[in-house]
Amino acid sequence: MGKDMVKRNTPQTEEILFQSLDFIPIPILLSESHINQSSGKIKRIHCFMNRAFIEQIGYTITDIPDIDAWFNTVYPDAVVRQAMIDGWEAEVKRSLAAGIKTAEMQARIRCGNGEFRWFVITAQISTDNLSDLHVVTMRDIHDLQTLIEENTRLSYTDMLTGLANRREAEKVLTQLIIPAHQTDAKVSLLMCDVDFFKTINDTYGHLCGDEVLVQIATTLEKFTHQASCIARWGGEEFLIILRHSSLDIAYQLAEYIRCEIASTSFHYQEHQLNLTVSLGCVSVQHNESVRSALYRVDKALYRAKLEGRNRVMIG
Structure with a gap:
C-alpha cells in the first residue's frame, strides 16, 4: 500500500484514515502521545507515514520510531539539533498562548539519502477528535528557499570577485561606527587601488582586467580574519574595514598587503603580470560620519597615487 505502520489493533476509522492519507502527495506523519508512568513525561510515538513521506523524506518508522529518533536523525549536528528543539518548544508555547492548534517552522533536515532539504513542517499540537493522534505535514520549499538565499547573497555580494559589494560595506561600516562612538572602540579603513589598471585593460583587454580583480x-581574502569586511568598492578599488584596530595597526596591515601583492606573480593566459597597489589608511574619528571617513580614506589613497603609487598614505 506504500505505508509503513506499526502493527497494532487500530479502530476501523483509523485504518480508513491511513488508507486515505496514503494518496495525498505531501509527506504526512501521524504520532501518538504516550505517557511514561514512572516519569510522567509525554513521548511522541510515530505510528504512520504515508507514501509521500517515505518517498520524499526517505525514512520509515523503523528508522525514526519516535520524536527523539527524528531529531537525532534529521539534525546530525548537536548544536543545530538543540536549536531546533528549543525553536519548536518556543513555537508550541506561542501557538498555545494564541489558541492555535498547530505549530509551524521552516527547517533544513537531512533526508534518508543524505541530502539536506528545506521544508515547512506543520505539527498538530492539540485535537478535538482522535485526541491520541497528532498530524505532521511537510511541504518541500527547498528550491524556493535556495532561490531566496541566492538572491539575498547577490544583494550584498560583488558578482565578479565574490567579495562584499559597496552597499554591504557601507552597511557594515555604519553598524560599526555608531557603537564605536559610544565606546571609543577603534575602527580603521583601508582603501586599496590597483596601480595602472587602465593600462592593463588597454594592453590585454577587459577580460584580463576582470581576472586581475579576481x-x-x-x-x-587572506586577511579576512583581521577584517570586519573586505569589499569591492567600485572599479579597481577595494575597501577594508578593520574593527578594534588602531591607526598604527591598520598601517602595518596596509603595508603587509602592499608587499604581498607586489611580491605575487599574477597570470593571465601566457602573460605574467607584476602588479602593485596603492592604499589610503585612516582611523575613524570620534563622532565622525561614515561619509567623512570614506572621504578621508579616499583622499589618502589619491595622495598615494600622486606620490608615485605602490605606497601607503595615512589620512
Missing part, C-alpha cells in the same frame, strides 16, 4: 580579491 586574483587581487583572492589575495585580500
